[in-house]
Amino acid sequence: MNKGKVTILGAGLVGSLLSIYMSKRGYKVSIFERRPDMRKEQIVAGRSINMALSDRGWTALDGIGIGDEIRKISIPMYGRMIHSVKGELTYQQYGKENEAIYSVSRRELNCKLMELAEKQPDVEIYFNERCLDVDLESNEVVLENLKVNQKKKVYGDCIFGTDGAFSAARLKMQMNDRFDYSQTYLKHGYKELTIPANADGSWKMEKNALHIWPRGEYMLIALPNQDGSFTCTLFFPFDGERSFNSIKTEADLVSFFTEIFPDTFELMPTLIHDYFHNPTASLVLIKCEPWNYKDKLMLLGDASHAIVPFYGQGMNSGFEDCTVLNRLFDEHNGNLSTLFPEFSKVRKPDADAIAELALRNFIEMRDLVGDPVFLLRKKIEAKIFQKFPEKWMPLYSMVTFSDIPYSEALAEGIRQDGIMEKIMAIPGIEDKWDSKEIEDMILNNL
Ligand SMILES: Cc1cc2nc3c(=O)[nH]c(=O)nc-3n(C[C@H](O)[C@H](O)[C@H](O)COP(=O)(O)OP(=O)(O)OC[C@H]3O[C@@H](n4cnc5c(N)ncnc54)[C@H](O)[C@@H]3O)c2cc1C
Missing domain, CATH: 3.50.50.60 (FAD/NAD(P)-binding domain)
Structure with missing residues (x-):
């Protein structure tokens, strides 16, 4: 009708x-x-923007029976792979086992x-x-x-x-x-860069992860593509000592990348071309x-x-x-x-x-994911979530792996922040985080 x-x-x-x-x-x-x-x-070429699709997106796609069509063109990312300046890797699982966000072009x-x-x-x-x-x-x-x-x-x-x-x-x-x-513009903009596939079409880094290079004012992320490449996004201030406006020559770019993101330099043979040819885009709210x-x-x-x-x-x-x-x-x-x-x-x-x-x-990704206190807090939260899933769901999981209204997730996240601030202030928390005492303190605060 x-x-x-x-x-x-x-x-x-x-x-x-x-x-x-x-x-x-x-x-x-x-x-x-x-x-x-x-x-x-x-x-x-070099404009293969990809995005992370998560539960709310899938619910909408499955709601009219087209989720499976999209699953065929997506790659699960089960966690964050954090790259330090020295090139050390730390892996943080996003949610429960098998919970993933999906990279899709x-x-x-x-x-x-x-x-x-x-x-x-x-x-x-x-x-x-x-x-x-x-x-x-x-x-x-x-x-x-x-x-x-x-x-x-x-x-x-x-x-x-x-x-x-x-x-x-x-x-x-x-x-x-x-x-x-x-309408508000961020003082950071972004630029797409590429890590191409190996000659045999395989991925140069772990494929089932979202890669992050957190560096305070600067941040680089990379999501996998089905053809073996990664699309990287550089988030960078427009102005300032080190910024889109300050990098004017190839030498400026090479010096910046080899100092700040050294482990990516070898992986990005087209860095100079991509950087100077791809547009710089702004971020608006x-x-x-x-x-x-x-x-x-x-x-x-x-x-x-x-x-x-x-x-x-x-x-x-x-x-x-x-x-x-x-x-x-x-x-x-x-x-x-x-x-x-x-x-x-x-x-x-x-x-x-x-x-x-x-x-x-943004603050969490660029500043905190490399911070040991933050990583310990995530470990404690993950443990409580695993043992008492009906009592504590981490904010990231509420936003990404549930359909709890965003406003409720934000309110619950603020409440959890209050509890975790007290827990993280306990002297010697790094040694006793896994103890019954800490577990009870968290549960009593809920
Ligand atoms: C760098 C970056 C990374 C992102 N990553 C993610 C991610 O990982 N996960 C996620 O969920 N979201 C992500 N997003 C956000 C996501 O891109 C947007 O929220 C999404 O594209 C919004 O979809 P839309 O259909 O509302 O708008 P759009 O995708 O912008 O589509 C609008 C359409 O309208 C057309 N149009 C515009 N003006 C007119 C006009 N006057 N007449 C007719 N047609 C018109 C445009 O051509 C376009 O086709 C990201 C955004 C950016 C900038």
């Missing part, structure tokens, strides 16, 4: 997934995407989602169509075809803005009365409220809550938007005039919480 026409702006990760959900609910869906069809574009994931969307009977994707404006009263979107430079208007019974952090749909909402909006305009327009994904990437939850939270919206469709019998404001209301605190957690995790 056709329930009406839906317009989706942006065929990125969230828009493509959302289209499948809406089609399964009986809507006729038209997606308008600014870029050309990436499935027909040539892959640009953004491009492959997006292509697969578009392919699966187009297999639905009622989904059409139109490429090279840039949204210029949304008429909030008439439900019309003004589009410009970037190939033929022609403008047109299309009507939808409702419109979803999944057009990313610089959403045109949101811009229209910003001109509306009583719409809160904030976007918050806004409300996410809907009546029953006409709803923002999802980065369009309403772009966060920094340090918890690997931007896409996962956007996918979870689809799960929550789908649940509310049932609860509200598909009545958009009640479910749109409700979605905006229930989801906003969770988006704010993951934004906060992601900022905190």
